[in-house]
Amino acid sequence: MYEELFEEILRSKKGVLGKFWEHTYLRLTHAYGGWPEGTVFLKDLAVSGFPKIGRINALVPGLKKQFASCSFWMEEKVDGYNVRIFHYQGKILCATRGGFICPFSTDRIMDLMSADIFNDYPTLVLCGEITGPENPYIEGPSPLVDEDIKLFIFDIAKLPTFEFLPQQQKQELLYRYGLPSVKNFGLFENRQEDFEKIKKILLNLHYEYREGVVFKEEPSGRRAKYVTANSDLNDIAVFSRKIMDISPNYFIDRMLRYVLFLIDMGIIEENGWEEKLGKAFVSSIKEVLNYLKENGKSSRLFRCRFRNPQNAQHFIDHLKHIPRHEEHIVVKGFFKDKEYWILEFEKIYPSTGDSLRNWLSGALRFD
Amino acid sequence: MYEELFEEILRSKKGVLGKFWEHTYLRLTHAYGGWPEGTVFLKDLAVSGFPKIGRINALVPGLKKQFASCSFWMEEKVDGYNVRIFHYQGKILCATRGGFICPFSTDRIMDLMSADIFNDYPTLVLCGEITGPENPYIEGPSPLVDEDIKLFIFDIAKLPTFEFLPQQQKQELLYRYGLPSVKNFGLFENRQEDFEKIKKILLNLHYEYREGVVFKEEPSGRRAKYVTANSDLNDIAVFSRKIMDISPNYFIDRMLRYVLFLIDMGIIEENGWEEKLGKAFVSSIKEVLNYLKENGKSSRLFRCRFRNPQNAQHFIDHLKHIPRHEEHIVVKGFFKDKEYWILEFEKIYPSTGDSLRNWLSGALRFD
Known part of the structure; x- marks a missing residue:
């Protein structure tokens, strides 16, 4: 049924064909006809692209503005790569953010989770982050995984609409099927007392070099992410290794966020943040230069x-x-x-x- | 005679008209017919744009490669804005790098130098740098000037060709007319002994937060510039005050050069460079944020x-x-x-x- 769309999408240059084993699929490189970028079309199945989550760069004003009236959940944001895991013709397939059926993730998915849930609910899509020192996409340390890779599920969506299940229903399914998931820090309200609790959690994540959190409001579906300074610092150090292959805005953004987080947490005047930022650049650039001298390349x-x-x-x-x-x-x-x-x-x-x-x-x- | 060109240049969008008092002039925003960007055309006079000087980012390899066979002069590079000072219809005019007749520089030029040289040589163009805390273009400290502005001449060119005078002839004229000039560190050769002398001078400039040097070979006319890490650091601190109004590459370039200079000078392992780099960003971003809170703008x-x-x-x-x-x-x-x-x-x-x-x-x- 979706195959009929293929030719039109290809002609409009909004998508690209891919192949994985016997499956030919089309992934959207740009939004098309209501489907977002990253959507995967198989012959008779469409898995919508994972929606972008906006970022707040100032914690309390951000929470006040984005979640003005309701309570909201706070979940950990894991630094890895996004996969949508779904059932198709008797197999479990994994699509990355860009809509590729990922041969690595698909190969390993049965090591990372039990597929039982798909026996009972074949039209669910599990959305998660894969991270670990032996993942092929994301560079740099992974504070949550010591070896190989792990999966952390943060959303369950229902096909064909790709509507996310409410938090409680999601938690129930994750628990029932023993699925690995991101940490849920609980439900918070728009009030000072809760902001203090949130800050405390974020500060702990920061000191453990973990990436940050995603806030999720129900039933509005509003979401926002917020990351820690040490996660920005880690990105800067890691990406400085390929400093001229990266958009320079990548670094400017992270430096600004780094300072804003430290101000948000009230720790900007503590010692050492300047040095850490400088070190992230200088050490990496020195490494690049040394590696270049020895290997003739970066x-x-x-x-x-x-x-x-x-x-x-x-x-x-x-x-x-x-x-x-x-x-x-x-x-x-x-x-x-x-x-x-x-x-x-x-x-x-x-x-x-x-x-x-x-x-x-x-x-x-x-x- | 040049007026005839105006219409054609304007049509080709390679230049723009300007006006200063009674003078209408055209400045090239792009190279045109052999004239470089920044060339100023008055009715009957053309002052060529100041040629770009390439940069070396590694001192000794740069000197060896760029000045392989001959000796070369080393002059101080002053951090200010470039002016071409010339005589036209009984007045001294100053053109900036972009080819604007600068009302500020022209207004003040007689405070900065004696015009006697133009009585004897009306077709010379003095090329210099204006710097100081009260200049209207360049932000940040000026280690060479305590108040108002000063001029530092580094080249003398001859019209109509804009050919630079040889170093000795230039020095003679500067001396004879008591003209203010950049520091000339002397003539060097392509040999280890001289590289060590050059490094020592550069290290002193660096510790005084001065910008760097320009190397000039004669008669080939080859030139190259090389700047100090503290000058890069100063740029980073100053430009971080307008961090999102600046090409992000500006910062990436300077961070890389900062590290390369410290390596070149053999001082990268000394303490404090990481902290200084981090501070250049963090302090400025904090300042921007404080200023924004108080003034509602940057x-x-x-x-x-x-x-x-x-x-x-x-x-x-x-x-x-x-x-x-x-x-x-x-x-x-x-x-x-x-x-x-x-x-x-x-x-x-x-x-x-x-x-x-x-x-x-x-x-x-x-x-």
């Missing part, structure tokens, strides 16, 4: 585990289709280690490497 | 002195014609103080003020 090594070796091949093909990843992926190793196939690959950051190599060679630069 | 106050009050009016008109300055200049005061007319005006940084005000109000942001 890159980072990734390692992840697969169950089915063919999925690893699908995955490499997939990476090469991600915008700006083309030609910058180099497979370094692929071998069996006990029950897993280990894929090691390198992502090359061409602008960072090329520019710095050029500078270090003594080239003239006109800016 | 802006900076400028003050400069004029001899002729009409030039101040011309100057305000001029500022409003500078790209991205339109509507963001507010005159705050204009009064006579002894022999000067004092102009006080405010430059408003609209993106910084508007964005941060919006964030602080608790607005949702989708990034």
